[in-house]
Amino acid sequence: MNLEAWSLFSLLEPDFVKNLRMVCVFGNSGNEAHLVTQSDDVYALGSNAASCLGLGDVSSTLTPKKVKHLCQKRVKSFAYGTGPHVLACTESGEIYSWGHNGYCQLGNATTNQGVVPALIPGCLKDKKVVEIACGSHHSMCLTDTGEIYTWGQNTCAQIGSGTTNNQSSPRKVSSLFGGRKVVSIACGQISSIALLDTGEVYGWGYNGNGQLGSGNNINQLSPCLVIALNTVVISKVVCGYAHTLALSDEGYLFGWGANSYGQLGSGNKANSCSPTRVAVEIGRVVDIAASHYNNISAALTQDAKVYMWGQCHSQTVPTPILTPFQSLHEVFARFGCPGVTFAPMYTMIHSGNSLMNALKLAFDDATTSDFTFVVQGRDIHVHKALLKIRCEHFRSMFQSHWKEDKDTSLEIEQFSYPVYRAFLEYLYTDELNLGTEEAVELLDLANAYCEPQLKKRCEGLIQMGINIDNVCMLYATALKFDAQELESFCFRFSLNHMTAVTQSESFDQLDERVLKDFILKAAQYGAFKT
Known part of the structure; x- marks a missing residue:
C-alpha cells in the first residue's frame, strides 16, 4: 500500500x-x-x-x-x-x-x-x-517449541506467573496446557492471550472489561481456558486496547471484552464477558486485525472486502462498515486513534509511473498487445515477450519453430474465461483474487503449466474457502494435484470437525481408495478413539 x-x-x-x-x-x-x-x-x-x-x-x-x-x-x-x-x-x-x-x-x-x-x-x-x-x-x-516467556509489569497478573x-x-x-503447543500470542493493554494448536484459547491478566472471555470480570493470575469457544476451532486471535477478536477455521468471527466504542462489532455498545459471534452479515472472514493501542477493529472477507468498526477517529461505529480499502493496514492508517500499524507491514512500495503500474495498465490493452487469447468467445490481449519471461509454458509455445509464434491469436478450450484471465493477469501483476471454485480450476492450470509458485498461491486461496461441505472434495483435489500444503490443511480441518465431515455429502463421494487412506490416516491420529 x-x-x-x-x-x-x-x-x-x-x-x-x-x-x-x-x-x-x-x-x-x-x-x-x-x-x-x-x-x-x-x-x-x-x-x-x-x-x-x-x-x-x-x-x-x-x-x-x-x-x-x-x-x-x-x-x-x-x-x-x-x-x-x-x-x-x-x-x-x-x-x-x-x-x-x-x-x-x-x-x-x-x-x-x-x-x-x-x-x-x-x-x-x-x-x-x-x-x-x-x-x-x-x-x-x-519459541519454536511452543513455549511462552513473559516479563515486565504484572500488577494485574498479565505475565501469567x-x-x-x-x-x-x-x-x-x-500452565496446564496438557502438552499441547502454543502457536500464537497476543497482548491487550494489561492482558494476554495464547492460541494452541488445538484451536483452544487461553487468557490471563486484567479482566475488568471481560477481555479474557471467562464469563466474568475477575482477573486471572494464570492462563485460563476460554470455555465458551470449545465448540469451535480458532485459527487466529488479536487484541485491542481492552477487547479480543477470534477467527475460527470456518471463517466465523467472535468478540468479547470492552465495547464502549462498538469495537466488538455486535451492533451495540455493551461489554461482553463471553465470546459472542459478531459480524455475521459480512460473510466468511479470512483475516482480522486489532491493536492494543486503540479501539478499532478490522476484517478481510473471502471476497477481498475490508470492513472496519469501533472507534473510527472520533466516531463510534458499532456495526462493521464496508471500506474502499484493499488492506487492513489502511484502516489503521486512516481511521485508527492513534494511526499505528497493528503488525509489521511487509511491502514493496512503488510510486508514480513505476514498472509495476505500467505492467498493470498494459494487461489486456489492445493498443499495445501483439497476441490475443480467445476464451469462451472473449478476447484477452497480451504481450508475447512478457509471457515468455514470466512462464515456461509460453516460453516453449512461442518458439520460432512452433506455429503459435507466427499466429496472432489462440483459442483456449480447456479453461474458463475468468480463470484464464486471472492467470494471465497474475503474470502481469503477481495478484490473484478468485473464489474457491475458480481457485481449484486455476490449481489445475498451474499444475498443467508447471507453475509451482502459482500452485502455492492457489492452495492459499482454496484454504480460505474450506468448509465442512467441501473439505473432502478439496482433500481429493489436493491429492490429485500433489498439493501437499492443501492436503495437510484439509486433513487437519477434517480432524477438527470429524463428526460433521463424515456426515457430509462430499465424504460419501470420496473415491474408495482415497476414503480408505483417509480413514487409516485419521485413525492414526486418534480420530476414532472413544
Whole structure:
C-alpha cells in the first residue's frame, strides 16, 4: 500500500521508499516508526519518546536515521508497548529490546532505560523465538517449541506467573496446557492471550472489561481456558486496547471484552464477558486485525472486502462498515486513534509511473498487445515477450519453430474465461483474487503449466474457502494435484470437525481408495478413539 496514508512519511525520498521491505508505525500519537530496507538496514524516525527509536539519544528526527545495532541482523518483526518500549525479533530467533523500562519490560533484569537495542540476556539465549508481543508495560515471546516467556509489569497478573509481582527477566509461563503447543500470542493493554494448536484459547491478566472471555470480570493470575469457544476451532486471535477478536477455521468471527466504542462489532455498545459471534452479515472472514493501542477493529472477507468498526477517529461505529480499502493496514492508517500499524507491514512500495503500474495498465490493452487469447468467445490481449519471461509454458509455445509464434491469436478450450484471465493477469501483476471454485480450476492450470509458485498461491486461496461441505472434495483435489500444503490443511480441518465431515455429502463421494487412506490416516491420529 501507499505510505502516503501516514503523514509521518511525507518527507521520505522516493528512492528510499522504493527500497523498503517492512514498515512499522507506533507510539501514543502514531508519530514514531521503524523501517527495514531490502538491503537489511534498519532506520527510525519520529519523536523518540523514551529513546524508543533506538538511536542512542533522545532527539527526535523527521528524516530516517540508521539504527546501527539492528542493521544486517535480518529483523523480521517488531512489537511495541505504550511507554513506549520496543522488541525486535530476528529470523534467527534472537530478541532485542530498548526504550522505556520503568516496569522491567525490557527483560534485562534492570529498570534502566534502553537507548539502543540490546539482546535480552538469560534464559532466551538458547531459544529460537518465532513471535513477540507487547502490552502497555509487559512483554511476551513464543519459541519454536511452543513455549511462552513473559516479563515486565504484572500488577494485574498479565505475565501469567501466578502472582502480581513484576518480573525483571523472561520467565516461562507454566500452565496446564496438557502438552499441547502454543502457536500464537497476543497482548491487550494489561492482558494476554495464547492460541494452541488445538484451536483452544487461553487468557490471563486484567479482566475488568471481560477481555479474557471467562464469563466474568475477575482477573486471572494464570492462563485460563476460554470455555465458551470449545465448540469451535480458532485459527487466529488479536487484541485491542481492552477487547479480543477470534477467527475460527470456518471463517466465523467472535468478540468479547470492552465495547464502549462498538469495537466488538455486535451492533451495540455493551461489554461482553463471553465470546459472542459478531459480524455475521459480512460473510466468511479470512483475516482480522486489532491493536492494543486503540479501539478499532478490522476484517478481510473471502471476497477481498475490508470492513472496519469501533472507534473510527472520533466516531463510534458499532456495526462493521464496508471500506474502499484493499488492506487492513489502511484502516489503521486512516481511521485508527492513534494511526499505528497493528503488525509489521511487509511491502514493496512503488510510486508514480513505476514498472509495476505500467505492467498493470498494459494487461489486456489492445493498443499495445501483439497476441490475443480467445476464451469462451472473449478476447484477452497480451504481450508475447512478457509471457515468455514470466512462464515456461509460453516460453516453449512461442518458439520460432512452433506455429503459435507466427499466429496472432489462440483459442483456449480447456479453461474458463475468468480463470484464464486471472492467470494471465497474475503474470502481469503477481495478484490473484478468485473464489474457491475458480481457485481449484486455476490449481489445475498451474499444475498443467508447471507453475509451482502459482500452485502455492492457489492452495492459499482454496484454504480460505474450506468448509465442512467441501473439505473432502478439496482433500481429493489436493491429492490429485500433489498439493501437499492443501492436503495437510484439509486433513487437519477434517480432524477438527470429524463428526460433521463424515456426515457430509462430499465424504460419501470420496473415491474408495482415497476414503480408505483417509480413514487409516485419521485413525492414526486418534480420530476414532472413544
